[in-house]
Amino acid sequence: xxxxxSVLILGGGSDIGRAxxxxxxxxxxxxxxxxxxxxxxxxxxxxxxxxxxATVSVHRFDxxxxxxxxxxxxxxxxxxxxxxxxxxxxxxxxxAERDVAEATRIMRSNFEGPALILGLVANxxxxxxxxxxxxxxxxxxxxxxxxxxxxxxxxxxxxxxxSGLRNRLARKGVHVVTVKPGFVRTRMTAGMALPGLxxxxxxxxxxxxxxxxxxRTDVVYVARAWQPVMFAIxxxxxxxxxTMKI
Amino acid sequence: xxxxxxxxRYPDLETELVExxxxxxxxxxxxxxxxxxxxxxGRAYGDAAIGVRRTVSIRQLDRMRSxxxxxxxxxxxxxxxxxxxxxxxxxxxxxxxxxxxxRHVSVGGAIAADIHGKNHHRDGGFGASVExxxxxxxxxxxxxxxxxxxxxxxxxxxxxxxxxxAILEATIRLKPVESGWIRQRTLPAADLxxxxxxxxxxxxxxxxxxxxxxxxxxxxLGRSLVFLGEHARAxxxxxxxxERYPALAGPRLSVPLDFPSFTLNRLSVGVFNRIYHRVxxxxxxxxxxxxxxxxxxxLDGVGAWNRIYGRRGFVQHQCVLPPETAxxxxxxxxxxxxxxxxxSFLAVLKKLGPSWGMLSFPKPGFTLALDFPVTDDLASFxxxxxEIVVEAGGRLYLAKDSQQSRATFEAGYPDxxxxxxxxxxxxxxxxxxxxLADRLGL
Numbered sequence: 001x002x003x004x005x006s007v008l009i010l011g012g013g014s015d016i017g018r019a020x021x022x023x024x025x026x027x028x029x030x031x032x033x034x035x036x037x038x039x040x041x042x043x044x045x046x047x048x049x050x051x052x053x054a055t056v057s058v059h060r061f062d063x064x065x066x067x068x069x070x071x072x073x074x075x076x077x078x079x080x081x082x083x084x085x086x087x088x089x090x091x092x093x094x095x096a097e098r099d100v101a102e103a104t105r106i107m108r109s110n111f112e113g114p115a116l117i118l119g120l121v122a123n124x125x126x127x128x129x130x131x132x133x134x135x136x137x138x139x140x141x142x143x144x145x146x147x148x149x150x151x152x153x154x155x156x157x158x159x160x161x162x163s164g165l166r167n168r169l170a171r172k173g174v175h176v177v178t179v180k181p182g183f184v185r186t187r188m189t190a191g192m193a194l195p196g197l198x199x200x201x202x203x204x205x206x207x208x209x210x211x212x213x214x215x216r217t218d219v220v221y222v223a224r225a226w227q228p229v230m231f232a233i234x235x236x237x238x239x240x241x242x243t244m245k246i
Numbered sequence: 247x248x249x250x251x252x253x254x255r256y257p258d259l260e261t262e263l264v265e266x267x268x269x270x271x272x273x274x275x276x277x278x279x280x281x282x283x284x285x286x287x288g289r290a291y292g293d294a295a296i297g298v299r300r301t302v303s304i305r306q307l308d309r310m311r312s313x314x315x316x317x318x319x320x321x322x323x324x325x326x327x328x329x330x331x332x333x334x335x336x337x338x339x340x341x342x343x344x345x346x347x348x349r350h351v352s353v354g355g356a357i358a359a360d361i362h363g364k365n366h367h368r369d370g371g372f373g374a375s376v377e378x379x380x381x382x383x384x385x386x387x388x389x390x391x392x393x394x395x396x397x398x399x400x401x402x403x404x405x406x407x408x409x410x411x412a413i414l415e416a417t418i419r420l421k422p423v424e425s426g427w428i429r430q431r432t433l434p435a436a437d438l439x440x441x442x443x444x445x446x447x448x449x450x451x452x453x454x455x456x457x458x459x460x461x462x463x464x465x466x467l468g469r470s471l472v473f474l475g476e477h478a479r480a481x482x483x484x485x486x487x488x489e490r491y492p493a494l495a496g497p498r499l500s501v502p503l504d505f506p507s508f509t510l511n512r513l514s515v516g517v518f519n520r521i522y523h524r525v526x527x528x529x530x531x532x533x534x535x536x537x538x539x540x541x542x543x544x545l546d547g548v549g550a551w552n553r554i555y556g557r558r559g560f561v562q563h564q565c566v567l568p569p570e571t572a573x574x575x576x577x578x579x580x581x582x583x584x585x586x587x588x589x590s591f592l593a594v595l596k597k598l599g600p601s602w603g604m605l606s607f608p609k610p611g612f613t614l615a616l617d618f619p620v621t622d623d624l625a626s627f628x629x630x631x632x633e634i635v636v637e638a639g640g641r642l643y644l645a646k647d648s649q650q651s652r653a654t655f656e657a658g659y660p661d662x663x664x665x666x667x668x669x670x671x672x673x674x675x676x677x678x679x680x681x682l683a684d685r686l687g688l
Binding site: 040043044046047049050051052053187190 | 265267268309310311312313320322330333334338
C-alpha cells in the first residue's frame with residue numbers, strides 16, 4: 001500500500017535536498033521539489049521518479065523573494081505532511097567580510113529565507129494540528145569561528161529559530177527537527193579536504209532526515225562523532241578560544 | 247594534476263581530473279582540451295580511462311531520466327551505475343540484458359567497453375541492448391546515434407573506449423524477470439577438454455561460466471567448476487526465497503589496506519583453490535537458488551578486493567581464442583601459468599559469441615581471464631602469452647589491458663582500419679586521447 005503522505009523539499013536541487021527526496025520517495029511518499037532552477041529540479045524529479053516510481057512534482061521557489069512566500073504555499077496542490085528546508089549557501093567568508101552584499105546574501109539565504117518560509121508553514125501546520133518541519137542547520141552555528149562566522153552566525157540564528165518553533169508547537173501536534181549534517185560530500189564542499197570520521201555522503205543525510213521525521217527526533221547530528229566534538233568546542237573558554245585557529 | 251589508475255592500480259599516471267556535475271558542463275570540460283578522455287567509475291583495469299592530459303569523470307552524471315515498465319526501456323545519464331539501474335528496475339520485474347562481474351560499472355563505461363556477461367554466447371554484449379545514445383563529439387556538437395541512426399558511428403562507439411566522443415545518455419533494453427533469484431547448477435570438470443565440452447553443452451543455459459584452478463597441472467590441467475544459471479520463475483521459489491526481489495547487498499567485508507606481496511603464493515592460493523573446488527563439487531548437479539547479487543557479482547561482496555594484490559597493483563590478462571585453436575592455446579597458456587606458480591586468484595573461462603562494435607572484444611570462441619600481481623618479470627611473461635594468443639588468432643580485451651604491444655593489438659582487431667578512419671574524420675586533431683589510445687596508436 002503506497003504511502004499517501006507528501007513532503008515539500010525547499011532547496012530540492014541541492015545534494016542534500018535530492019537525497020532527502022530519494023529517501024522519502026523510496027518509502028512511497030509524494031515528493032514536491034522546490035527551488036529556483038526549474039530545469040535542474042526537473043532533472044532531479046525525473047531521477048527520483050525513475051528510481052522509485054514515486055509521484056514527484058517541481059515548483060518554483062526563491063528563498064530570497066520573501067513577499068512571494070504566501071503565494072507559493074497557497075499554490076501547492078495541497079498542504080504537505082512534512083516540509084524540509086535544504087536551502088543555504090556557504091558563500092565566501094573573506095569576500096563577505098569586506099562586501100556587505102555578499103554578507104547579506106549569506107545571512108538571508110541561510111537564515112531569513114528559510115526561517116520565514118518555515119514560519120509560514122508552521123502557522124498552516126498549527127491550524128491543521130499536524131505536520132513535521134525539518135530545518136537543515138549546521139554545526140558551524142554551534143560556535144562562531146574566524147573561518148566561517150558569517151555563515152555560522154546565520155546558521156546559529158536558524159538553529160535558535162527552529163528551537164523556538166519546536167517549543168511553540170510542541171503541544172500543537174506539530175514537530176520540528178533540527179538537522180546538523182556536519183561535513184557532507186556535496187557541491188558545497190567540493191575541493192575541500194574533509195576529515196573522514198566527520199564526513200558523510202548525502203544519502204546518509206537523506207536517510208537521517210527521513211528517520212528523524214518518522215521517529216520525531218528533535219536534534220540530529222548526522223555523523224555522531226560531531227556531538228562530542230562540538231560539545232568540546234563549545235566548552236573552550238572564550239579567552240582561550242579567541243586565540244585559537246580551528 | 248593528480249595521479250590516477252584503473253581498477254588494477256597499475257599503471258599509475260598523471261592527469262588533470264575534472265568532474266562536471268551537469269550535462270551542460272561536460273562540453274566545457276572537453277572544450278579546448280587536448281589529450282582528453284571520459285572516465286566512468288574507473289573499473290577498466292589498465293590505462294583506458296586516463297586522459298593523456300585531462301580526464302573527465304562523468305560519475306556525477308548519474309541521474310535516471312525515465313523508465314517504461316511496459317516496454318522495459320530505461321534512459322539514464324552515462325555515469326549511472328549498473329547496480330543502481332538494477333536496484334531501480336529489479337523490484338519492478340526487470341533486469342539488464344547484460345551485466346558484467348561487478349555492478350559498479352557506469353552505463354557509459356559499459357557501452358564504451360562493450361562489456362560482456364555470462365550470457366554473451368546467447369545474448370551478445372552490452373552494446374546489443376543499447377537502443378540509442380547521445381554522444382558529445384570531439385568538435386563539441388551533440389548527436390543521437392542508434393543501430394539505425396548514424397549506424398557507423400554507433401558501431402565505432404560501442405566498444406570504442408570513449409575515442410569517438412563522450413557518451414552522455416543512453417536508452418537500454420531490459421528483460422522481464424519473475425524474480426531476483428538465480429537457479430544455479432554447478433558441474434565439476436576434471437580437465438581442460440571436459441570443461442570446454444561442458445561449456446559447449448551449456449550453450450542452452452542462459453548463463454554459463456567456468457572457474458579454473460590455475461594451479462592444477464599434468465593430467466589435472468584445466469580442472470574447473472562450471473556454473474550454469476537461469477532466472478528463477480516465480481513458481482520455482484520456495485519458502486527460503488520469501489522475498490521475491492532480494493536487494494543487492496553492500497560489501498560484507500572490505501580490504502582495508504594493501505596486502506603484503508607475499509600473501510598470495512602457491513601455497514595460499516593452492517589451498518583456497520582446493521577448498522573452493524571441493525565445497526562446490528559437493529553441490530554437483532542439483533540446482534539451488536541464489537540471489538542475483540552474489541551470483542553475478544561475487545567479488546562485490548569484498549570491498550576494494552583489488553588491494554589483495556599488494557601495493558604494486560595487478561594486471562588482468564583476458565584473451566579470446568577461436569574455437570578451432572582454443573583448446574591447444576588454452577592448454578599452453580595454463581601450463582605456463584601453472585609452471586609460473588605465482589598465480590591468479592581469479593581464472594575464468596567462458597564462451598563468447600559475435601559482437602556489434604568495431605573494437606568490441608568478444609568474438610566466437612573461448613575467453614580466459616587471469617590476474618597477475620605486478621612483478622619485475624611480469625611484462626616478459628605476458629608478452630609470451632600474447633604470442634600464443636596471436637598465433638591462435640585471438641585477441642585481448644582493451645578494458646583489461648595495460649600491457650599488450652601495438653603488434654598484438656593490430657593482429658587481433660580486423661576492423662581497426664575502419665575504426666581509425668572514423669576516428670580521423672571525427673577527431674582529425676586527435677584531441678580525444680587516453681593513455682591506451684596513445685600506446686596502441688588508436
